[in-house]
Amino acid sequence: MQSNPERRSNEDRTRATRAALTKAARRLFVEKGYAETGTPEIVKAANVTRGALYHHFADKADLFRAVVRQEYAAVAAEIDAAAKTTTSTIDALTTGGDAFLRAMQQPGRVRLMLLDGPAILGRLELDAIDRETSADTLRLGLKSAMDAGEIRPLPLDALAAQLSAMFDRAALGVAKGDAAEDHLSVLNTILRGLVRH
């Protein structure tokens, strides 16, 4: 029974405020980078006060973390959607890789996830976020393929880390203007090289 139409539940206010902050912050972090973006500018763009920011986030890095987390989740969702349609394990790997490259072309993602992310949050935390949001797709895919004997046996974690780094670098290159086919052909050649023959 809402007598006053202006009345909003705390839950709603929180959701709205946090969304406004992460949206404004994402735009500014992407445009100017984390270090060059001040909290006064963020709250102005979000139409809230610094009090609200520090009420909802521990500090500026915590707000950045929230932005990056959303980004990882969005990329993971796009990959999952694409991988859903695949049949073989290997197919899932190459299709997933392809989807990853496309997803990473969304403006700002490279900067947030590959440039500022590691410096602000550290590789450790970033990897943790990746595992949370992606459910560790790449690693599990490699493990399946390896267990099934479809690809050579190799140290799983090292392989996943290095392949992931290759995909990241390819995404960065493409975002920078490199030809996507060039990176894809290298990527696929190396992936095929892992397949047992």
Added chain:
Amino acid sequence: MQSNPERRSNEDRTRATRAALTKAARRLFVEKGYAETGTPEIVKAANVTRGALYHHFADKADLFRAVVRQEYAAVAAEIDAAAKTTTSTIDALTTGGDAFLRAMQQPGRVRLMLLDGPAILGRLELDAIDRETSADTLRLGLKSAMDAGEIRPLPLDALAAQLSAMFDRAALGVAKGDAAEDHLSVLNTILRGLVRH
């Protein structure tokens, strides 16, 4: 003819001051990270004033740039020394890669070159520094091998970028505590996969 033993040429003073600054800055940037290290702390550790710092460097990032440049040069020197002893093109690649991994275990290098570097200076400038200091060893090595038909023909720049990213990731993993053999075996398997058979 130095009448006064306290008299120092401007060149000497500059060299000494810049060296003190880069040395102190390197230590602090490594220990606490770029963002958490203030210029007051740096100049105190270097026994100079902020005036001296801003006389020799445009800003804090410029000092960081100088530190990173030194680091790249040191790594390149270690790699060149190791690669000198090799015979075949392929051998040079794997030996160079090995030397790179070892060189990157020098404390702080991973943080300076792989974590803070890309965020503060940007991938573009970092790649430029790499090319300057390393004389583009990896790319040229791959080109030779490819021209000689020793490895499969692939887009050169994309291949160099992705392999470089793999090596970086391996170095980071090892610095973080991963087993070096794990990363090396992945690395070598993938390199061997590029060789024509």
Added chain:
DNA sequence: TCAAGATGCATACAATCTGTATGTAACTTC
């Protein structure tokens, strides 16, 4: 050799920025 200019550096200052403390209104709970 000495005057004029350049270089190296010290100090003080202006403009921010971050995180915290404190107060208040709106919501929730009992």
Added chain:
DNA sequence: GAAGTTACATACAGATTGTATGCATCTTGA
């Protein structure tokens, strides 16, 4: 509907960055 919690606004303390200004100490050229 009172008591307590949550959401937020405002004010403040501390610290940081880059710049401006001034003064020694070299260096240069006549």
